[in-house]
Amino acid sequence: MTKRFGSVVALAGVDLDVEQGEFFGLLGPNGAGKTTLISALAGLVHLDSGQIEITGHDVVRDYRQARRQLGVVPQELVFDPFFSVRETLNFQCGYFGIGQSRERDAWIDEILENLDLTSKANANMRSLSGGMKRRVLVAQALVHRPPVIVLDEPTAGVDVELRQTLWQFIRRLNRDGHTVVLTTHYLEEAESLCSRIAMLKAGRVVALDTTASLLKRFSAHALRLRLAPGAELPPALSQRAEIKDSVCSIAFDHFAEIEPLLAELRNSGCGLNELDIGKPDLEEVFVRVMHERGETR
Amino acid sequence: MTGFSTLLYKEVLRFWKVGFQTVAAPVITALLYLLIFSHVLEAHVKVYENVTYTAFLIPGLVMMSVLQNAFANSSSSLIQSKVTGSIIFVLLPPISYQAFYLAYVLAAVLRGLSVGVGVLLATLWFAPLDCREPLWIIAFAFLGGGILGSLGMIAGIWADKFDQLAAFQNFIIMPLTFLSGVFYSIHSLPPFWQRVSHWNPIFYMIDGFRYGFFGISDVSPWMSLCIVAVCFALLSALTLVMLKRGYKLRA
Numbered sequence: 001m002t003k004r005f006g007s008v009v010a011l012a013g014v015d016l017d018v019e020q021g022e023f024f025g026l027l028g029p030n031g032a033g034k035t036t037l038i039s040a041l042a043g044l045v046h047l048d049s050g051q052i053e054i055t056g057h058d059v060v061r062d063y064r065q066a067r068r069q070l071g072v073v074p075q076e077l078v079f080d081p082f083f084s085v086r087e088t089l090n091f092q093c094g095y096f097g098i099g100q101s102r103e104r105d106a107w108i109d110e111i112l113e114n115l116d117l118t119s120k121a122n123a124n125m126r127s128l129s130g131g132m133k134r135r136v137l138v139a140q141a142l143v144h145r146p147p148v149i150v151l152d153e154p155t156a157g158v159d160v161e162l163r164q165t166l167w168q169f170i171r172r173l174n175r176d177g178h179t180v181v182l183t184t185h186y187l188e189e190a191e192s193l194c195s196r197i198a199m200l201k202a203g204r205v206v207a208l209d210t211t212a213s214l215l216k217r218f219s220a221h222a223l224r225l226r227l228a229p230g231a232e233l234p235p236a237l238s239q240r241a242e243i244k245d246s247v248c249s250i251a252f253d254h255f256a257e258i259e260p261l262l263a264e265l266r267n268s269g270c271g272l273n274e275l276d277i278g279k280p281d282l283e284e285v286f287v288r289v290m291h292e293r294g295e296t297r
Numbered sequence: 298m299t300g301f302s303t304l305l306y307k308e309v310l311r312f313w314k315v316g317f318q319t320v321a322a323p324v325i326t327a328l329l330y331l332l333i334f335s336h337v338l339e340a341h342v343k344v345y346e347n348v349t350y351t352a353f354l355i356p357g358l359v360m361m362s363v364l365q366n367a368f369a370n371s372s373s374s375l376i377q378s379k380v381t382g383s384i385i386f387v388l389l390p391p392i393s394y395q396a397f398y399l400a401y402v403l404a405a406v407l408r409g410l411s412v413g414v415g416v417l418l419a420t421l422w423f424a425p426l427d428c429r430e431p432l433w434i435i436a437f438a439f440l441g442g443g444i445l446g447s448l449g450m451i452a453g454i455w456a457d458k459f460d461q462l463a464a465f466q467n468f469i470i471m472p473l474t475f476l477s478g479v480f481y482s483i484h485s486l487p488p489f490w491q492r493v494s495h496w497n498p499i500f501y502m503i504d505g506f507r508y509g510f511f512g513i514s515d516v517s518p519w520m521s522l523c524i525v526a527v528c529f530a531l532l533s534a535l536t537l538v539m540l541k542r543g544y545k546l547r548a
Contacts, residue, residue, distance in 0.1 A: 042389055045548045064391035072389055078382035082311050094303025095390035140386065
């Protein structure tokens, strides 16, 4: 897929497959092309070249079927100020061809309950807080029970309570077979939720793998030390250590390596003020990938 | 079909919920025009035999209200949802561009007709009004509303900001409606301005609509019907092409 906006290249040849039932993460810095990719998926952006299929339906040629498969939670906090929450959800059902029925009402009630919106069902959209409006956006994306759910930074600027409620519900939907595509700047969320991750930079995929493999390849456990004043690491360890903000990190692959490391520190007489063990994390992977892959392009 | 009917219902509910502003206010405005113009001109102007100036004025005001409000409905709905971003709620679902067009235009026509009926009911007290050819009245009201509803869609899609839409409304729609023979017969104009008026499609909408009430008009109602129908077809086609291509709606 390629897409330009004037002289800006938003997508410079992205080629991706998301498997059915996956919880897929799309990460990248601002301007990497994530939202353009999602907009192309949703038919809001026409590609310059390439094509997209959702469950086998081309988003241009077979756009009506493709859009039925897709529920998108947009990044912007948008709402129609004329209507209540329930009216908004009823309209969204109707737009997707779902007529008034008991089943429809029951599903809307279930969504409202799961997103803790029941008490606000008849409130006007204007009267809701930012977090509540975000919940309604999620509800709108789910009313037609789409097999594929796309969440474009759904937790940007929202409180912990909503995040927990939201992820609990989305995890359940994923377990029930819904494919989920998530973009977020909260990397710990992506790490705990996504089974596979693509990292985008300047409109290109710079890393694509399972979360576990990415963590293994680009991050490791590390022994983190804050040295006592005047202390120095023994030469063998200082070669392996990375020093940042006066914290020395020594990476290791197996926990069995810890004891020899500590023995070496003890033997050298190096004084320590603090010691802890850091886990591999996606933030480190992200920083490394963006740094390394960005330069080699 | 459910997508179309839901979008139509939503668009109607949108203006109905603020009916004081979208229906009652234009009725009051038209009533004020009638009071002022009929008070000043009733004794001085006679356009058709056996038709008082006030009676002549009422169908013109009704049709002008239909047209202006049909334009206001589709244009304001689109620009508001574009500016606030809520337009995506109707762009993401599998609604065909034809259904999208029909829903917005029909809602615009219904708003125009609601105001038109309101103006008619409010002004009936002022002069006896014939209703010689009701089918012509209905045909011109629907076609005129459809034309201005389409034009409102074009303006709403084209405009990026509220002031661009206001310019479209104030520099195109208002002059065309005011200079279309709402307040006078074009036979009272000098020949040059008569010829200019014949290039104004809204003149034919007003003249044809008025024919339905009095059975008299400045030009043949058939000619007016043909011109109005062609305008409707052209503007519908243009709007449909814009929607199909996603002009300013899908990047």
